[in-house]
Amino acid sequence: MASVEDGRLVRVERDLDHPTGGAICIKARTAPEFVHHPDRLTTPLLRTAPKGSGDPEFRPISWEEALDLVASRLEAIAAADGPEAVAFAVTTPSGTAIADSFGWIHRLAHAFGSPNLVFATENCNWHKDFTPGLTWGAGIGMPDYAHTGTILLWGFNPTATWLSQVEPIRAAQRRGAKLVVIDPRRQGLARSADLWLGLRPGTDGALALGLAHLLLERGGADEAFLRRFTDAPFLVRDDDGAVLTEADLIGPGGTATPLVWDDVADAARPLRQGVAASLSGVRQVPCGGGVVTCRPVLARLRERCAEYPPERVANITGLAVADVERLADWLTDARPVSFFTWTGTAQHSHATQTSRALTVLYALTGSLDAEGGNVWFNRPATRDIAGFEWVTGDTRARTLGIDDRPLGPPRRGWITTRDLFRTITTRDPYAIRALVSFGGNFALTKPGTERPQDALSALDFFVATELFPTPSCQQADLVLPAASAWERSGLQAGFAVDAEAEGWLQLRPAVVPPVGESRSDTDIVFQLATRLGLAERFFGGNPDDGLRHVLEPTGVSLETLRANPRGVRVDVGSGIGRARQAGFATASGRVELLATSLGRIGEDPLPTYHAPAMSPEGRPDLPAFPLRLTCAKWPQFCHSQQRQDSSIREAMPHALVQIHPEAAAVRGILHGDHVTVSTPHGHFTAHAELTPGMRTDVVCAQYGWWTPASPWSPRDESYNEAIDGAIADAPSGSNAMRAYLCEVTRIA
Ligand SMILES: Nc1nc2c(c(=O)[nH]1)N[C@H]1C(S)=C(S)[C@@H](COP(=O)(O)OP(=O)(O)OC[C@H]3O[C@@H](n4cnc5c(=O)[nH]c(N)nc54)[C@H](O)[C@@H]3O)O[C@H]1N2
Ligand SMILES: Nc1nc2c(c(=O)[nH]1)N[C@H]1C(S)=C(S)[C@@H](COP(=O)(O)OP(=O)(O)OC[C@H]3O[C@@H](n4cnc5c(=O)[nH]c(N)nc54)[C@H](O)[C@@H]3O)O[C@H]1N2
Numbered sequence: 001m002a003s004v005e006d007g008r009l010v011r012v013e014r015d016l017d018h019p020t021g022g023a024i025c026i027k028a029r030t031a032p033e034f035v036h037h038p039d040r041l042t043t044p045l046l047r048t049a050p051k052g053s054g055d056p057e058f059r060p061i062s063w064e065e066a067l068d069l070v071a072s073r074l075e076a077i078a079a080a081d082g083p084e085a086v087a088f089a090v091t092t093p094s095g096t097a098i099a100d101s102f103g104w105i106h107r108l109a110h111a112f113g114s115p116n117l118v119f120a121t122e123n124c125n126w127h128k129d130f131t132p133g134l135t136w137g138a139g140i141g142m143p144d145y146a147h148t149g150t151i152l153l154w155g156f157n158p159t160a161t162w163l164s165q166v167e168p169i170r171a172a173q174r175r176g177a178k179l180v181v182i183d184p185r186r187q188g189l190a191r192s193a194d195l196w197l198g199l200r201p202g203t204d205g206a207l208a209l210g211l212a213h214l215l216l217e218r219g220g221a222d223e224a225f226l227r228r229f230t231d232a233p234f235l236v237r238d239d240d241g242a243v244l245t246e247a248d249l250i251g252p253g254g255t256a257t258p259l260v261w262d263d264v265a266d267a268a269r270p271l272r273q274g275v276a277a278s279l280s281g282v283r284q285v286p287c288g289g290g291v292v293t294c295r296p297v298l299a300r301l302r303e304r305c306a307e308y309p310p311e312r313v314a315n316i317t318g319l320a321v322a323d324v325e326r327l328a329d330w331l332t333d334a335r336p337v338s339f340f341t342w343t344g345t346a347q348h349s350h351a352t353q354t355s356r357a358l359t360v361l362y363a364l365t366g367s368l369d370a371e372g373g374n375v376w377f378n379r380p381a382t383r384d385i386a387g388f389e390w391v392t393g394d395t396r397a398r399t400l401g402i403d404d405r406p407l408g409p410p411r412r413g414w415i416t417t418r419d420l421f422r423t424i425t426t427r428d429p430y431a432i433r434a435l436v437s438f439g440g441n442f443a444l445t446k447p448g449t450e451r452p453q454d455a456l457s458a459l460d461f462f463v464a465t466e467l468f469p470t471p472s473c474q475q476a477d478l479v480l481p482a483a484s485a486w487e488r489s490g491l492q493a494g495f496a497v498d499a500e501a502e503g504w505l506q507l508r509p510a511v512v513p514p515v516g517e518s519r520s521d522t523d524i525v526f527q528l529a530t531r532l533g534l535a536e537r538f539f540g541g542n543p544d545d546g547l548r549h550v551l552e553p554t555g556v557s558l559e560t561l562r563a564n565p566r567g568v569r570v571d572v573g574s575g576i577g578r579a580r581q582a583g584f585a586t587a588s589g590r591v592e593l594l595a596t597s598l599g600r601i602g603e604d605p606l607p608t609y610h611a612p613a614m615s616p617e618g619r620p621d622l623p624a625f626p627l628r629l630t631c632a633k634w635p636q637f638c639h640s641q642q643r644q645d646s647s648i649r650e651a652m653p654h655a656l657v658q659i660h661p662e663a664a665a666v667r668g669i670l671h672g673d674h675v676t677v678s679t680p681h682g683h684f685t686a687h688a689e690l691t692p693g694m695r696t697d698v699v700c701a702q703y704g705w706w707t708p709a710s711p712w713s714p715r716d717e718s719y720n721e722a723i724d725g726a727i728a729d730a731p732s733g734s735n736a737m738r739a740y741l742c743e744v745t746r747i748a
């Protein structure tokens with residue numbers, strides 16, 4: 001809850017009546033300082049000196065001038081080179097409040113006709129929200145903490161990153177649920193967990209496959225679930241790995257229904273209700289005049305997992321065999337199981353296969369979409385306004401990266417900065433001449449080897465909408481001042497953590513007027529759209545009418561929400577069990593242990609493990625870098641933000657790198673020492689924080705550091721300067737920001 005005096009935000013406190021209002025962090029408590037910070041951008045700023053001629057200089061201009069300039073430049077560029085020559089960018093809705101405008105920004109890009117929108121997804125939420133879809137047709141869901149038996153927090157530290165999940169987890173622990181944390185560091189809830197598995201970074205897939213092996217070998221897999229809701233019984237040909245169908249068995253006239261082995265008839269039969277489908281055995285099936293050898297999907301998975309016996313898993317992960325076995329026992333005996341993972345398993349060279357291993361392991365527990373497991377709670381059904389369908393045909397086919405990653409973010413129009421910057425500088429496969437960004441500080445949050453400044457300075461027109469002058473604005477032609485979340489309203493349908501919170505619908509009101517001449521991103525989008533002749537797709541340029549359109553399916557009116565600024569509860573039901581009933585949103589309608597779509601792009605359709613590309617195992621030729629670098633988030637900062645905030649900076653004045661006291665001792669490093677962290681691709685500096693609660697072979701650093709007082713000077717403290725952007729997970733493009741070999745040395 002916000003307190004305001006004389007038009008200024010003075011205090012933010014908890015709101016216990018709101019489903020997630022009980023959890024507020026230091027960033028909320030210091031919000032008054034952030035909102036009224038002297039560095040805030042307060043007018044549109046136009047560049048005055050040519051790019052590449054030293055520090056940029058800007059002069060204030062009016063909104064009229066600014067919006068007219070943007071519209072005329074974008075129109076001219078699109079007329080000459082097509083709408084794909086204008087790329088759009090948006091910051092993360094997970095680490096900012098851009099969610100207020102996220103849909104509208106997408107709508108602007110799509111109404112304009114551009115297929116190219118940069119968003120951090122490949123390193124952020126892709127492996128939480130989309131890769132699980134390869135296995136079960138939807139995102140990871142949410143643990144039903146109130147009814148769960150065992151919780152796995154796997155590369156996810158809610159104490160720092162999602163505070164409103166912490167209390168439900170603690171409550172589950174008090175109730176007797178087991179908590180397991182899988183993380184190279186023993187931080188946050190790991191300290192009070194029943195089991196902490198401090199594995200080597202990037203070896204999560206091997207652990208998941210090893211656990212799956214133990215479940216399958218020791219009778220711990222839920223066979224009833226596997227038979228009824230997964231492809232486990234589908235027969236797969238030994239020769240080419242294809243799933244056999246009725247058409248294979250009876251020829252023309254047969255359907256695409258998968259074949260299973262009917263134990264009663266002792267023959268292959270199309271999968272129908274009541275068929276006693278076998279989950280094991282090698283079978284000979286008459287097919288196309290010959291006989292093909294095949295096995296059920298589960299038999300193939302069993303073989304794959306058998307490559308990961310506990311001793312091998314212990315060798316790869318650095319864990320104790322007994323701990324791996326104990327967790328396998330709990331996954332069998334302390335159900336239902338629920339899990340959450342986020343960037344700890346995502347920012348890796350083989351993130352898609354890791355996600356596959358995790359989701360397939362989870363499917364074996366039979367807890368998916370059941371009370372106490374991972375579920376998809378219903379939320380108020382707002383209307384999607386992204387307008388993705390407006391970009392079609394050849395233009396859609398020009399989405400950067402779509403050929404390389406047909407199942408990855410480009411499928412939804414999200415491109416990487418790597419592809420963007422390369423295309424800007426090479427004009428291959430076509431020219432990209434303008435960039436319109438709404439927040440995002442890619443100079444710090446993307447791998448440094450991409451040389452963003454070179455590419456951005458090569459643009460004909462770059463307009464950045466921002467709260468602060470950041471390093472990413474250095475090459476901007478025009479900077480537009482954005483109002484912060486406290487100065488604008490925002491619609492949120494569903495607050496994620498449980499059924500009650502997901503049913504909450506709120507139009508959060510502005511609590512103070514926009515600082516200076518700043519405007520909300522949504523207003524900027526609507527005004528630009530109008531200037532660009534797109535008013536028809538933007539409700540005549542009226543954001544309120546847009547909101548009415550969004551809200552219409554919820555049955556709740558804009559007026560009701562305005563009269564209830566703390567939100568209303570919508571009766572949406574729980575949603576648990578819907579996929580079991582209606583079918584999973586995969587090609588087969590079942591959970592797919594064998595991801596046939598991955599098979600079609602040349603990836604292993606069974607989950608598999610590869611050593612991280614930049615680990616000592618992946619690069620044994622680089623012994624000079626014996627430590628394993630990883631990174632994490634701290635409660636004080638969201639990525640590169642809050643560095644201006646003096647009360648936060650008093651408590652945390654400079655970049656930290658956590659190192660185990662033993663690893664520090666052999667390098668002569670003391671607590672607080674200034675050190676250099678080097679990788680084969682670069683280096684950054686930080687202050688050593690000696691941390692006993694972590695692996696001895698790992699260092700964990702902060703990222704996103706810069707100096708607000710001199711945003712354009714070179715940065716020594718930026719983690720991503722040491723990361724090579726070319727090393728990425730093939731299906732998703734996720735950068736290997738973690739599990740990177742490194743060495744740490746004291747700066748004399
Ligand atoms: N090494 C390493 N790199 C990482 C990560 C990591 O774990 N390690 N994490 C990755 C992840 S998960 C993500 S999501 C990305 C995040 O990458 P970015 O999206 O670049 O995130 P931020 O650095 O937070 O930059 C947000 C910028 O948007 C501005 N902003 C904030 N709110 C608004 C708003 O309402 N409107 C406008 N117009 N601007 C706003 C802020 O002032 C800030 O400059 O970073 C990734 N980079
Ligand atoms: N305070 C704060 N909160 C945030 C954000 C922020 O920047 N600051 N950003 C928001 C955004 S955009 C996102 S995407 C989320 C991310 O939320 P999280 O994924 O929870 O964020 P991290 O702290 O980066 O990573 C989680 C944990 O992964 C561990 N880890 C590192 N490497 C590995 C590994 O190889 N394997 C495993 N198993 N664990 C590993 C780290 O030690 C860390 O404890 O947070 C959101 N919330």
Ligand SMILES: [Mo]
Pocket residue numbers: 092094095120123124125
């Ligand atoms: Mo993120």
